[in-house]
Amino acid sequence: MISNRFPTVFGVLVALAALGAPANSVEHVVEVPAVPTPGNAAEAAAILGAKLLVCNTCHGADGVPRNTATPVIWGQQESYLLKQLHDFDSGSRESEVMKWMATALTPAEVASAAAYFAKRSWPARTASAASASPPAAVAVCQACHQQNLAGGLPAPRLAGQRYEYLVDAMRRYAEGERTNNPEMMNMMKALSPAEREAMARYISGL
Numbered sequence: 001m002i003s004n005r006f007p008t009v010f011g012v013l014v015a016l017a018a019l020g021a022p023a024n025s026v027e028h029v030v031e032v033p034a035v036p037t038p039g040n041a042a043e044a045a046a047i048l049g050a051k052l053l054v055c056n057t058c059h060g061a062d063g064v065p066r067n068t069a070t071p072v073i074w075g076q077q078e079s080y081l082l083k084q085l086h087d088f089d090s091g092s093r094e095s096e097v098m099k100w101m102a103t104a105l106t107p108a109e110v111a112s113a114a115a116y117f118a119k120r121s122w123p124a125r126t127a128s129a130a131s132a133s134p135p136a137a138v139a140v141c142q143a144c145h146q147q148n149l150a151g152g153l154p155a156p157r158l159a160g161q162r163y164e165y166l167v168d169a170m171r172r173y174a175e176g177e178r179t180n181n182p183e184m185m186n187m188m189k190a191l192s193p194a195e196r197e198a199m200a201r202y203i204s205g206l
């Protein structure tokens with residue numbers, strides 16, 4: 001089922017990610033079969049590598065996402081990446097494009113992809129964001145997102161994530177569009193849009 005889906009998924013993605021990777025890497029992905037022959041480790045590695053190139057077309061070949069609605073995944077917590085890929089696959093976190101991506105990976109590839117991106121370095125911040133003074137609620141966030149919101153069990157890294165992505169992620173929890181964590185939904189409902197914007201502004205500058 002996965003092998004049948006991947007070419008279709010890929011065709012759509014090429015259109016979506018037209019601004020992405022060099023054409024030769026894209027063609028390479030198309031040629032590669034989606035599921036390795038059992039026991040063929042070299043083939044499995046080649047297929048995984050080709051699929052991860054597709055991730056780069058949006059999440060960035062250097063870890064810097066191609067647009068501000070796409071989150072940084074390089075250097076993110078491995079357990080968080082794994083959970084999100086499962087949630088996209090099951091539909092408990094809704095995203096059309098990420099559902100296609102997650103279902104195009106075998107369970108073993110999902111685990112490898114999470115480990116691979118977690119081991120990359122979080123990209124250095126390019127713009128020197130105006131570092132506002134921390135909003136009061138930051139102390140609450142640090143209880144889970146850790147010191148300086150750098151992430152760690154149980155919560156993902158937030159520091160240095162893009163403003164646009166953060167503010168939208170927070171709005172989605174608040175408005176019940178992102179339902180894969182009830183605690184985050186409750187906390188975001190308790191903040192006003194202006195408070196969420198201030199929080200996102202501060203966090204993106206960390």
Ligand code: HEC
Binds near residue numbers: 084097
């Ligand atoms: C066509 C663009 C595109 C491609 C290709 C793509 N992604 Fe994404 N990815 C996104 C967008 C956009 C989001 C944010 C979705 C949302 O919040 O609704 C996202 C979110 C994610 C998240 C959640 C991160 C977070 O901070 O919550 C993970 C993990 C992820 N992608 C992994 C991958 C992997 C692994 C691949 C390759 C197999 C991949 N993505 C390919 C666009 C893409």
Ligand code: HEC
Binds near residue numbers: 141154155166169180
């Ligand atoms: C009780 C622990 C806890 C607290 C407190 C908490 N968070 Fe979270 N947060 C989480 C967990 C766990 C997730 C991952 C949820 C999931 O599986 O999608 C998360 C996810 C997020 C995300 C989505 C990240 C992404 O990459 O998509 C944002 C944004 C966020 N939190 C912001 C905040 C802010 C801002 C505060 C403080 C006002 C806060 N959180 C307080 C546990 C917490």
